[in-house]
Amino acid sequence: xxxxxxxxxxxxxxxxxxxxxxxxxxxxxxxxxxxxxxxxxxxxxxxxxxxxxxxxxxxxxxxxxxxxxxxxxxxxxxxxxxxxxxxxxxxxxxxxxxxxxxxxxxxxxxxxxxxxxxxxxxxxxxxxxxxxxxxxxxxxxxxxxxxxxxxxxxxxxxxxxxxxxxxxxxxxxxxxxxxxx
Numbered sequence: 485x486x487x488x489x490x491x492x493x494x495x496x497x498x499x500x501x502x503x504x505x506x507x508x509x510x511x512x513x514x515x516x517x518x519x520x521x522x523x524x525x526x527x528x529x530x531x532x533x534x535x536x537x538x539x540x541x542x543x544x545x546x547x548x549x550x551x552x553x554x555x556x557x558x559x560x561x562x563x564x565x566x567x568x569x570x571x572x573x574x575x576x577x578x579x580x581x582x583x584x585x586x587x588x589x590x591x592x593x594x595x596x597x598x599x600x601x602x603x604x605x606x607x608x609x610x611x612x613x614x615x616x617x618x619x620x621x622x623x624x625x626x627x628x629x630x631x632x633x634x635x636x637x638x639x640x641x642x643x644x645x646x647x648x649x650x651x652x653x654x655x656x657x658x659x660x661x662x663x664x665x
Contacts, residue, residue: 504578506599513574516605518553519543532563540573542609549609551575560585572598574609576617588633592622596640618642627655639665 518540525536537556542549552571560566564587569580576598582590597618600608608614618640625636634657639650646665654660 504595504597506597508603509598509600512600512603512605512608516542516574518573521553528561530561532561533557533559535559537571544606544609547610576615577619584633588626589624590633591624593619595619616642618647625655630655 520541522539522541523537524539526534528534535556535558537552538554539550540553542551551573552569552575553573554571556567556569556571557565558567562585564585565583567580567582570578572578576595577593578595580591580593582592584590595617597616599616599618600614601616602608602611602614620638621641622638623636624633626632627634634655635653637650637652639646640648648665650663650665651659652661652663
């Protein structure tokens with residue numbers, strides 16, 4: 485029974501976190517490993533935590549490259565969470581949740597696919613334009629009438645460009661329109 489539970493955990497938790505990489509990206513990065521790890525915390529002048537996370541250092545040619553890795557948090561001055569994100573070992577955002585000042589959900593991003601247009605690891609690490617991230621994004625808006633945040637629109641993006649069908653919702657949660665990009 486215990487073995488079965490462990491296998492189920494590995495399949496449903498670990499496997500999907502690596503499924504978004506293209507074969508080209510996996511091949512290019514499979515032999516690359518970090519030379520250093522730094523856990524960091526930065527504080528506001530008022531003593532509140534501003535951000536925390538982990539940086540991985542890679543040596544590529546004569547350059548040292550730093551990437552966020554794992555869980556990353558940003559906070560407002562009052563201590564409330566501004567953003568929770570998860571990064572892969574190469575600084576690609578796998579997911580992010582952003583909040584406005586009163587812990588209200590503002591946006592959610594989930595990376596669906598990570599690919600590259602280069603076959604050179606140095607080019608991949610030194611030029612962000614060589615990485616292609618496709619994500620599913622959800623944006624929320626505040627309704628004065630409902631006195632709460634609601635899902636306003638959602639769809640896929642490549643970088644900061646909308647692609648495919650985007651759905652726009654009313655504050656009552658009804659689909660108002662679909663727009664093709």
